[in-house]
Amino acid sequence: MATIQELGEFGLIKHLTESIELKNESSLKGVGDDCAVLAYPQDREVLVTTDLLLEGVHFDLTYVPLKHLGYKSAMVNLSDVYAMGGMPRQITVSLGLSKRFTLEDMEQFYDGLRLACDAHGVDIVGGDTTSSMTGLTISITCIGDVEKGKAIYRNGAKPTDIICVSGNLGAAYMGLQLLEREKIVYYQQLKENKGNATLEMAEPDFAGREYLLQRQLRPEARRDVILRLRELGIQPTSMMDISDGLSSELLHICTDSHTGCRVYEEHIPLDYETAAQAEEFNMNVTTCALNGGEDYELLFTVPMSDKDKIEKIEDVTMIGFVTNEDEGKVLVTRDGNEFQLKAQGWNPLSEEKDKE
Amino acid sequence: MATIQELGEFGLIKHLTESIELKNESSLKGVGDDCAVLAYPQDREVLVTTDLLLEGVHFDLTYVPLKHLGYKSAMVNLSDVYAMGGMPRQITVSLGLSKRFTLEDMEQFYDGLRLACDAHGVDIVGGDTTSSMTGLTISITCIGDVEKGKAIYRNGAKPTDIICVSGNLGAAYMGLQLLEREKIVYYQQLKENKGNATLEMAEPDFAGREYLLQRQLRPEARRDVILRLRELGIQPTSMMDISDGLSSELLHICTDSHTGCRVYEEHIPLDYETAAQAEEFNMNVTTCALNGGEDYELLFTVPMSDKDKIEKIEDVTMIGFVTNEDEGKVLVTRDGNEFQLKAQGWNPLSEEKDKE
Numbered sequence: 001m002a003t004i005q006e007l008g009e010f011g012l013i014k015h016l017t018e019s020i021e022l023k024n025e026s027s028l029k030g031v032g033d034d035c036a037v038l039a040y041p042q043d044r045e046v047l048v049t050t051d052l053l054l055e056g057v058h059f060d061l062t063y064v065p066l067k068h069l070g071y072k073s074a075m076v077n078l079s080d081v082y083a084m085g086g087m088p089r090q091i092t093v094s095l096g097l098s099k100r101f102t103l104e105d106m107e108q109f110y111d112g113l114r115l116a117c118d119a120h121g122v123d124i125v126g127g128d129t130t131s132s133m134t135g136l137t138i139s140i141t142c143i144g145d146v147e148k149g150k151a152i153y154r155n156g157a158k159p160t161d162i163i164c165v166s167g168n169l170g171a172a173y174m175g176l177q178l179l180e181r182e183k184i185v186y187y188q189q190l191k192e193n194k195g196n197a198t199l200e201m202a203e204p205d206f207a208g209r210e211y212l213l214q215r216q217l218r219p220e221a222r223r224d225v226i227l228r229l230r231e232l233g234i235q236p237t238s239m240m241d242i243s244d245g246l247s248s249e250l251l252h253i254c255t256d257s258h259t260g261c262r263v264y265e266e267h268i269p270l271d272y273e274t275a276a277q278a279e280e281f282n283m284n285v286t287t288c289a290l291n292g293g294e295d296y297e298l299l300f301t302v303p304m305s306d307k308d309k310i311e312k313i314e315d316v317t318m319i320g321f322v323t324n325e326d327e328g329k330v331l332v333t334r335d336g337n338e339f340q341l342k343a344q345g346w347n348p349l350s351e352e353k354d355k356e
Numbered sequence: 357m358a359t360i361q362e363l364g365e366f367g368l369i370k371h372l373t374e375s376i377e378l379k380n381e382s383s384l385k386g387v388g389d390d391c392a393v394l395a396y397p398q399d400r401e402v403l404v405t406t407d408l409l410l411e412g413v414h415f416d417l418t419y420v421p422l423k424h425l426g427y428k429s430a431m432v433n434l435s436d437v438y439a440m441g442g443m444p445r446q447i448t449v450s451l452g453l454s455k456r457f458t459l460e461d462m463e464q465f466y467d468g469l470r471l472a473c474d475a476h477g478v479d480i481v482g483g484d485t486t487s488s489m490t491g492l493t494i495s496i497t498c499i500g501d502v503e504k505g506k507a508i509y510r511n512g513a514k515p516t517d518i519i520c521v522s523g524n525l526g527a528a529y530m531g532l533q534l535l536e537r538e539k540i541v542y543y544q545q546l547k548e549n550k551g552n553a554t555l556e557m558a559e560p561d562f563a564g565r566e567y568l569l570q571r572q573l574r575p576e577a578r579r580d581v582i583l584r585l586r587e588l589g590i591q592p593t594s595m596m597d598i599s600d601g602l603s604s605e606l607l608h609i610c611t612d613s614h615t616g617c618r619v620y621e622e623h624i625p626l627d628y629e630t631a632a633q634a635e636e637f638n639m640n641v642t643t644c645a646l647n648g649g650e651d652y653e654l655l656f657t658v659p660m661s662d663k664d665k666i667e668k669i670e671d672v673t674m675i676g677f678v679t680n681e682d683e684g685k686v687l688v689t690r691d692g693n694e695f696q697l698k699a700q701g702w703n704p705l706s707e708e709k710d711k712e
Contacts (some may be wrong), residue, residue: 029507032510034405052486054486057452081391130408146393146397320529
């Protein structure tokens with residue numbers, strides 16, 4: 001197989017993208033010119049979102065396979081388009097590659113990327129590839145569309161609206177803790193073996209925890225929920241995807257909508273595995289659900305009058321209500337105590353993460 | 357002034373973008389939600405381009421001021437939209453920042469970015485900001501539009517078409533050589549002074565070379581040329597911007613259009629300073645013009661029948677003709693010799709640049 005250096009930038013892009021067939025009517029021209037060319041009908045608004053993912057900050061290639069990373073990199077962007085009530089249509093993919101990556105690595109990454117795009121009807125229409133001095137840099141931009149006037153913003157929540165979340169929360173965070181623990185075990189054994197990996201070293205034990213790993217490594221953007229809301233004629237008053245943790249996202253909606261909220265701990269949806277793992281790690285599972293990120297579930301508010309319709313949607317839970325701003329942002333615990341919600345979501349600019 | 361760490365991701369983005377006013381009718385919602393929301397009229401096609409710029413690979417902060425870097429980062433993307441015959445309307449800006457960058461640094465970068473955007477009527481509508489383990493990472497996506505059916509691709513050149521370029525070539529490359537030379541001088545002096553910068557050290561001498569530095573540090577995308585072509589009713593048959601060097605771009609157009617070309621050395625537009633500097637460096641100025649990148653001029657082809665109109669455009673030069681594919685891609689030198697053009701443009705994935 002040729003090396004990336006032999007192929008060069010244009011050769012690599014060609015190799016990775018030449019078999020792509022554009023699926024969307026709105027994709028006129030994909031990879032291969034100065035720009036991609038798109039055409040959206042008059043009655044649609046165009047949605048644009050972008051994410052920058054850096055090795056060592058957002059992902060750890062010691063335990064994340066490149067195919068999963070490709071899948072997840074696409075998915076986190078698609079999720080932002082769904083979070084506006086829209087449908088993702090195109091992505092551009094920019095990669096910075098250090099020398100240790102092989103052509104096969106990039107094929108793996110693209111396999112994951114394409115798997116995600118195919119499942120969601122999205123075209124890869126462009127990007128940029130370059131060398132990097134330090135590991136892998138991924139920048140993805142996703143373009144989508146939504147019916148004119150139907151984009152769901154963060155600022156439309158009204159007092160008495162019901163607060164809903166899809167799926168369950170905290171599982172992706174627990175998956176991450178599990179992977180981090182096994183990484184430490186691995187390096188300890190490696191140290192004991194004076195740096196040589198041997199067959200005697202214990203294999204990581206993930207039995208019974210597959211769901212948590214899947215939630216961390218292979219999250220799924222909630223297209224299904226958007227389609228179901230549309231089928232039922234529900235137009236949420238506000239919506240976000242939960243990437244930084246429920247607390248953080250709730251505070252965004254409340255701040256932008258100038259409201260308070262009242263959320264009930266007992267209604268926050270949890271998976272059994274998340275609870276079991278939290279217990280094993282001696283962690284508070286509600287804290288994990290509130291502050292653990294990367295679930296990519298949808299958080300949204302609907303008018304009280306939509307309550308019956310919401311109950312028809314499997315996998316959507318009502319967790320509380322929007323209140324007046326002066327009532328604060330309140331979590332009601334199982335034992336009836338009330339706490340002010342705080343954003344302890346992951347701060348990608350915090351000192352702790354920033355170790356240059 | 358607050359630090360970036362104190363502000364956090366959302367605070368930093370807010371600080372840098374809160375005074376932005378959207379100028380384009382097509383920009384419905386900018387920074388501050390899961391996606392930007394745009395609305396393009398039915399009779400326009402949407403153009404999307406993206407570039408990833410990495411410290412140490414694409415720019416060197418020892419001699420590039422952050423304000424210039426912001427300006428140039430925007431400009432290289434706007435240039436790609438002009439190269440389709442379109443008008444840029446929106447950009448998203450993602451930044452990865454290592455700890456050494458201060459809030460003031462980011463304000464400088466944004467000042468440059470906004471200067472470029474204001475001059476070209478472009479709105480900053482979104483982005484992503486995160487920490488980086490290693491220097492500055494910049495990813496910009498630009499969205500623009502063009503009249504339906506009027507996007508200018510690389511594949512429309514026809515034999516007998518005239519090949520045109522705007523401005524002059526090789527100056528940005530010469531500017532880079534100049535900066536690199538002064539950097540070496542600076543580090544030599546620093547070494548002699550045992551690492552201490554002193555006032556006795558010679559100041560870099562750029563007198564009479566300001567134009568070359570400007571071309572390297574503050575390139576200008578050729579909006580004016582696109583507007584002039586439109587005024588004169590000229591629809592080029594193919595177009596690209598010259599980012600990797602004239603040779604490389606000519607080969608792209610010929611390959612995609614299935615044609616050859618015949619370009620005359622004597623017609624390649626050069627600035628006096630470029631020629632003088634090449635002589636001082638003992639370099640062949642034509643080689644610099646053919647293979648030096650980053651001029652961000654436009655390369656385009658027009659039917660022979662547009663010759664009179666083209667002559668009316670100041671600052672556009674006819675450098676040769678499109679030929680049949682089997683006639684090859686030929687450079688005719690001043691002394692009448694013929695050479696096959698080769699792409700020696702900058703390969704961002706070459707071994708040389710890839711030093712991890």
